[in-house]
Amino acid sequence: MEQYDVAVIGGGVVGCAIARELTQYRLKVALLEKEADVCRGTSGKNSAVVHTGFNVKTGSLKARLNVAGARMFEGLCAELDVPFKRVGKLVTALTEAEVPELHKLKATGDANGVPSLEIVDGATVKKMEPNVGGVAALSVPTAAITSPFHLTIALAEVAVANGADVLLQAEVTAISGKEGSFRITTRRGAIGSKLVINSAGLYSDHVARLAGVRRYKVYPCRGEYFIIDSAKGGLIKHMVYPVPPKGGPGLGVHLTPTIDGNILIGPSAEYVRRKDDVATTRAVARKLLKEAQEILPAISPRDVIAAYAGIRAKTTPSSVGGFGEFIIEEVPECPGMLHLVGIESPGLTAAPAIALDVAQWVGRHLSLVPNGHFTSKRNGAVTxxxxxxxxxxxxxxxxxxxxxxxxxxxxxxxxxxxxxxxxxxxxxxxxxxxxxxxxxxxxxxxxxxxxxxxxxxxxxxxxxxxxISLKGPSSSLFAGEVKDLTCTPQR
Missing domain, CATH: 1.10.10 (Arc Repressor Mutant, subunit A)
Structure with missing residues (x-):
């Protein structure tokens, strides 16, 4: 049985950021992912936004990690050769009744240390975004976009380059033992580890239960998206958000330019029963388009080239709504295991800051000796x-x-x-x-x-x-050959 210093469960952006961070030290690190690749869950199905933190409760762990992560993001993307673009954001008030909410958002952002926030009038909105309506907007010039796929993959690749083992198709089925001698059983076999980090996203409550910790409950909340053809990408330059719905589980349907030139419409926010329910639905599709056209009338159904859905890992049930706090803690029931639960938005932005906090936790249990051969830079693929x-x-x-x-x-x-x-x-x-x-x-x-x-x-x-599969062994694209078209020469 292979032995490790730290086992990280979950190959999303947070788990991969943690694995990369830990390889800066002379630690033997394993990253366990149940799917056939990293970035297959929430990390690969979101808005790809680097949030600034103007709408996160002041003084919360989430606010601290959001703002810290946002400050780290551009430098991290440069090191990893991952796309990053500071396009800015406009939170638009469509009516005068919504304008006071913009001032509340600005006050929260100011308190959280978000720079350069400004309330602009309708004429300025029209000048900044000629195709967008609104009587006023909160301008957030430091907001940015990235590629969550490239970022998560790059973090994992750098971790591997610095000695980590990434074990794909390694769903965890049992956890036993204690600090210093955990045994983690996966569908690929068992490994041993001194410490365990539960970064399993939607399934973090399940992984915790495998270790005897029953205090967490994750509620899946689906967000559906449309992708607009890149031919229409020039309709907006900034991210354009509505005033967030009060008490809702999401930020409202917004328009986000992507690194690759498309526009995303979404996400919706509806609680679902299953954590793998990433269906897209007709009713939500109509709602997405209607709400998007209120902000950007120039788009039409013909501009849509695809739809997808992701699932938020919420710690608040539908009866409560809103946003819960990030949970990052070691609990008395299982010393030596750190649980990361409810890492929904702005989890992508916060990932590098979360990784730093987790490394500090590891340092309280193990000696952190710098890895003199650590390489932080990566050459990305040619586009x-x-x-x-x-x-x-x-x-x-x-x-x-x-x-x-x-x-x-x-x-x-x-x-x-x-x-x-x-x-x-x-x-x-x-x-x-x-x-x-x-x-x-x-x-x-x-x-x-x-x-x-x-x-x-x-x-x-x-x-x-x-x-050949679509996304792993359970998704084969072909059952067999219908015809053999090989020609046999006649004699």
Missing amino acids: FRDLPPEKQAELVAQDPDYGHIVCRCETVTRKELKAAIENPLGARSLNSIKYRARATMGRCQGGFCGPRVVDMLVNEYHVPLTE
């Missing part, structure tokens, strides 16, 4: 379509695979797909390639490039077609 023509020509001359466009919607080359297929984590599904290289994310949603990517997976991995 061919974003390069100037002369650089593209240079790359094609170096490697003809850069001249072979496989995904036409997103201009993804064969070389980029090869790099994604050869990823350091060994993730091998179609979605793993999608989140690394954007193939199948365009308007045709894989209608053109999907079969070509599958063909590359078959040839690169030397496996039969039936072993």
Whole structure:
């Protein structure tokens, strides 16, 4: 049985940030993820926003970690070669009755240390965003966007480069033992660890129960989104939010430009029974479009190219609503195990700050000796379509695979797909390639490039077609061959 100093359960952005942070020290670290790749839960299905902290309760742990994480984010993305863009945010009041709420949000932001907040009038809103309505807005110039897929994957890759083991398809089924000698049983076998960090997101209450801790309850709250075609991406420059609904479980349906040029509409907020219920529904789709058009009338149903849903890990039931506090604690029932529960929005933003706090907790249990070989920097994948023509020509001359466009919607080359297929984590599904290289994310949603990517997976991995999956072993794309079209020469 392999022995570790620290086992981190959960391969979302927080778990991967923790694993990377701990590899700065001479610790043997394992990251356990139940899916076939990292970033498969809430971390990969959100608004991709780096929140500033103007709407988080002053004095709370969540506020401290939100503001601290936001300050760290740009530097972290630069180190990891991950996209980051400070586009700013407008929280718009559609009526005069909503304007007092803007002043309340500004007061909270000022108290939390959020810089450069300003209330602007309707004329200024129109100047900043000609296609957006509103009588006034809270301007948040330091708000930013990123790519949650690239960030989470990059954190995991840097952790691996610095000696961590990332164990995929390693769902935890039992936890026994005590501080210094935990035994963690997974579907891939058992490992031992001195300390355990429960960063399992939606399933953090379940993982806690495996260790005999029964004090937590996570309530799944679904958020549905639309993705608007990148051809309409120029309709807005900033993130555009409504005034948040009072007591609601979400921030309201907002419009968010993405790193890749699309616009996100959403999310909704409805409590659901199952933690894996990521269905998109007709009723919510209508609601999303209606509320989005109140802010941005220029969008239409024809602009929508895809829909998806993510699940928030809430600690407040539907009868209470609102937002609970982040829970980060070690409890008497299980010394040596740290629980991270209810890490919903702004969890993405707070992730690097949470990782620092967790490292300090580890330091109270184990000696933190700096890893003299730690490498913080990472060279991300080349994005061919974003390069100037002369650089593209240079790359094609170096490697003809850069001249072979496989995904036409997103201009993804064969070389980029090869790099994604050869990823350091060994993730091998179609979605793993999608989140690394954007193939199948365009308007045709894989209608053109999907079969070509599958063909590359078959040839690169030397496996039969039936072993190619969408997102892991339980999602095979092909049951078998219908016809064998191999021609046999006649004599």
